[in-house]
Amino acid sequence: MPKISNKGLSMPQSPIRKLVPFAEKAAKAGKSIYYLNIGQPDIKTPTIAMQAVKDADIEVLSYSRSEGSEQYRTKIANYYKNNDIHVKHDDIIVTTGGSEALLFAFGSIMDVDDEVIIPEPFYANYNGFSTASGVKVVPVISKIEDNFALPPIEEFEKLITPKTKAILICNPGNPTGYLYSKEEIEKLAAIVKKHDLFLIADEVYREFAYDGATHYSILQVDGLEDNAIVIDSVSKRYSMCGARIGCLVSKNKDVIATALKFAQARLSPPTLAQIASEAALETPQSYFDDVIEEYVERRNVLIEELNKIEGVQVANPKGAFYCIAQLPVKNSDVFAQWLLEDFDVDGETVMVAPAAGFYSTPGVGLNQIRIAYVLNTESLKKAVNILKEALKVYKD
Incomplete structure (x- = not known):
């Protein structure tokens, strides 16, 4: 059988997308998922x-x-x-x-x-x-x-x-x-x-x-x-x-x-x-003013709710619409998959991006996740509550 190139074998999987099969399986099983893993804004295109x-x-x-x-x-x-x-x-x-x-x-x-x-x-x-x-x-x-x-x-x-x-x-x-x-x-x-x-x-x-x-x-x-x-x-x-x-x-x-x-x-x-x-390019400044106001509110809600969870450390972002949260877990890849496969609160769960894939240094960021705050504030509160409840019962 012809062989795949070394370059192809070395290509890393996306930490943002590699859990998609587990999310699809969870959705087919009837779970509702809050997608915090990808920077796809819910803001309307102009x-x-x-x-x-x-x-x-x-x-x-x-x-x-x-x-x-x-x-x-x-x-x-x-x-x-x-x-x-x-x-x-x-x-x-x-x-x-x-x-x-x-x-x-x-x-x-x-x-x-x-x-x-x-x-x-x-x-x-x-x-x-x-x-x-x-x-x-x-x-x-x-x-x-x-x-x-x-x-x-x-x-x-x-x-x-x-x-x-x-x-x-x-x-x-x-x-x-x-x-x-x-x-x-x-x-x-x-x-x-x-x-x-x-x-x-x-x-x-x-x-x-x-x-x-x-x-x-x-x-x-x-x-x-x-x-x-x-x-x-x-x-x-x-x-x-x-x-x-x-x-x-x-x-x-x-x-x-x-x-x-x-x-x-x-x-x-x-x-x-x-x-x-x-x-x-002809989009009026008012569009951006409204968008920034919305993201600031989302950021504030997200950081406030994450800071309420025992053992969680979070950086306070000053731009874009992402933050890194450090969790009391050993491996966020395993934890993120577990959230999709084995955990829910009233039929709802969350999808996050394990942060180790955002590093190139081996072993760094294993206990961190990236959260994209591209959901409305009500959804963000529900999603963080699911994380809080999950951390109460999760065992490494």
């Missing part, structure tokens, strides 16, 4: 985006340019200008989701066995993207006791080798919800300039900054033009996860020219989704 697809006068659904339509990229550049980020349309390549933008970035700046330093915990698919690209993730651990703040910059410097090509951050963070300050971004900017590295920032949660804080982009740092690569997406901003439209942004012309070759190899991003995404 009507203007959906209407644009309905109104599209298209007789032939053709390819777009490999880098995305010029009209759409020009409007993206204007969106950035309104956020005090000054780029041109030809600094932007439209991609099939932020995922493809990351793959293009890895492919453009790193060769097989090169290294990227990432504060962990981090978005689980970074492990998958690095494996697919033949790149080694070098983790620097941030701690729940520090609310997952940026580790001391000296810890990054200790890890830099001749193989190091980039530092990657997610800001605000998935899965931690941590929002990096301007001072933290400037520390990272200084170290990548000192060592001639790239700084990649996954900024897909830019709009979701709470408690009066503002997001500071790496593209706003003076003198970082050659080092900065931003990953962006419409998925969370406009609750358009299924559109699969993102972009790679950089003022480094060599990066853009190289990424374009990867874009040409896959032909083009989806045409109808670009139409929807272009229209979404």
Whole structure:
């Protein structure tokens, strides 16, 4: 029998999706499930985006340019200008989701066995993207006791080798919800300039900054033009996860020219989704004001309820819509599966994402889970109550 590649065997399972078969089985058994495992907002997609697809006068659904339509990229550049980020349309390549933008970035700046330093915990698919690209993730651990703040910059410097090509951050963070300050971004900017590295920032949660804080982009740092690569997406901003439209942004012309070759190899991003995404740029600020108010309320309810559970420690997120909770269990993978297979409260249970998959360091995060607060407050209260009751009876 032909063999699967070593790369294929090394590809990690998604901690967000690997429990889906158990959830489906639980649902078929009649259980109601509160899905806290995946960042799929229940916020409605802006009507203007959906209407644009309905109104599209298209007789032939053709390819777009490999880098995305010029009209759409020009409007993206204007969106950035309104956020005090000054780029041109030809600094932007439209991609099939932020995922493809990351793959293009890895492919453009790193060769097989090169290294990227990432504060962990981090978005689980970074492990998958690095494996697919033949790149080694070098983790620097941030701690729940520090609310997952940026580790001391000296810890990054200790890890830099001749193989190091980039530092990657997610800001605000998935899965931690941590929002990096301007001072933290400037520390990272200084170290990548000192060592001639790239700084990649996954900024897909830019709009979701709470408690009066503002997001500071790496593209706003003076003198970082050659080092900065931003990953962006419409998925969370406009609750358009299924559109699969993102972009790679950089003022480094060599990066853009190289990424374009990867874009040409896959032909083009989806045409109808670009139409929807272009229209979404006209979404009024009131939409975001309402969404942020809703997420702040959800966060406050979630953190308050989790803090009532004995033995649970939780970080307080300042952005995005995730948090990491540390539980009094030995292995959250086993616990999460048990919740679906063997536990319910009045026919209801919860699905969470075990957090070990958001680390690359073996054995770290085994007693943690990621919670996406994408449900309404009433559902969040019920879900946390189920967790509380489950922890009363669960035995490792």
